[in-house]
Amino acid sequence: MPHKTNIREALNEKDGIQVWWRLLRPHTLTASFIPVFVGTMAAYMMQKELHIFLFIAMLLATLLIQAATNMFNEYYDYVRGLDTEKSVGISGTIVRDGIEPKIVLKIALIFFGIAILLGLIIAIATSWTIALIGALSMLVGYLYTGGPYPIAYTPLGEITSGLLMGTVIIGISYYIQTGEVTSEIILISIPIAILIGTIMLANNIRDLDNDKANGRKTVAILLGHEGAVKLFASLFIITYLWTLVLIISGILPIWSLLVFLSIPKARNVIKGYIGKTTPLEMMPAMVKTGQTNTIFGFLLGFSLLLGAFI
Numbered sequence: 467m468p469h470k471t472n473i474r475e476a477l478n479e480k481d482g483i484q485v486w487w488r489l490l491r492p493h494t495l496t497a498s499f500i501p502v503f504v505g506t507m508a509a510y511m512m513q514k515e516l517h518i519f520l521f522i523a524m525l526l527a528t529l530l531i532q533a534a535t536n537m538f539n540e541y542y543d544y545v546r547g548l549d550t551e552k553s554v555g556i557s558g559t560i561v562r563d564g565i566e567p568k569i570v571l572k573i574a575l576i577f578f579g580i581a582i583l584l585g586l587i588i589a590i591a592t593s594w595t596i597a598l599i600g601a602l603s604m605l606v607g608y609l610y611t612g613g614p615y616p617i618a619y620t621p622l623g624e625i626t627s628g629l630l631m632g633t634v635i636i637g638i639s640y641y642i643q644t645g646e647v648t649s650e651i652i653l654i655s656i657p658i659a660i661l662i663g664t665i666m667l668a669n670n671i672r673d674l675d676n677d678k679a680n681g682r683k684t685v686a687i688l689l690g691h692e693g694a695v696k697l698f699a700s701l702f703i704i705t706y707l708w709t710l711v712l713i714i715s716g717i718l719p720i721w722s723l724l725v726f727l728s729i730p731k732a733r734n735v736i737k738g739y740i741g742k743t744t745p746l747e748m749m750p751a752m753v754k755t756g757q758t759n760t761i762f763g764f765l766l767g768f769s770l771l772l773g774a775f776i
Contacts, residue, residue: 489559491536498532500763505639507770527584530577535607537574542611619682624663632659657705661759668755672748719773728761
């Protein structure tokens with residue numbers, strides 16, 4: 467039977483199928499969908515042609531890798547004793563719902579296996595270079611929390627996740643549609659990469675005290691709560707300024723001004739960390755960080771689609 471704790475009740479965690487749904491950490495999966503969407507829409511704007519099968523295969527593979535990475539995180543944090551039934555920000559499948567750790571690890575490996583098959587299909591249809599890049603990406607996904615020196619426990623977590631989930635995935639999504647990677651698509655990927663990095667930073671700000679007690683050396687720990695929140699806010703500002711420069715330079719269509727509709731959401735996220743001291747207090751801001759990435763990314767991708775027609 468699941469452990470009925472105050473944390474479980476505070477987070478409104480339910481039994482049944484929701485246990486397995488939480489294991490996927492669905493609020494993080496937009497960090498996979500958005501880059502594929504943006505990269506594909508940029509390709510469509512460029513060539514007015516869409517290989518729908520490759521888009522779907524790339525999307526599924528990326529979602530599976532992201533979900534598996536979340537499960538590796540769940541498994542290895544439990545093994546290292548970082549997660550307890552009172553921990554906030556985890557799915558709680560192991561420590562609160564009583565699912566065997568080996569089952570979580572096995573599901574993660576199965577997801578990786580399916581992603582590998584999809585990657586091979588994409589490589590056969592495009593280039594074997596994709597298979598190599600995909601393999602390296604999966605290795606980094608595993609090493610993010612697995613292995614003897616997890617990337618997530620260092621100051622490189624945000625940069626690694628941003629570049630991998632943002633720039634690399636957008637670049638691959640663009641490449642499998644067009645057969646090339648341009649300097650323009652790399653520049654377009656930067657705002658998404660930054661926002662994905664902010665999701666990781668938001669997580670580390672929330673978990674600062676617990677991570678520090680367990681020997682992690684994240685950016686949030688090095689800067690302290692106030693310094694990390696200032697960096698967090700600065701990254702949002704850079705994201706919008708970068709986008710504006712791309713619009714003015716003609717790399718992005720004028721329709722990309724739509725992304726500025728997401729500014730109120732970003733402002734509310736920043737406010738959600740100011741003056742907050744406990745993980746439960748910061749949890750809503752953490753969720754809204756992912757939502758900001760989703761809204762910004764969807765508007766950016768939609769603006770690229772409009773650019774293809776207008």
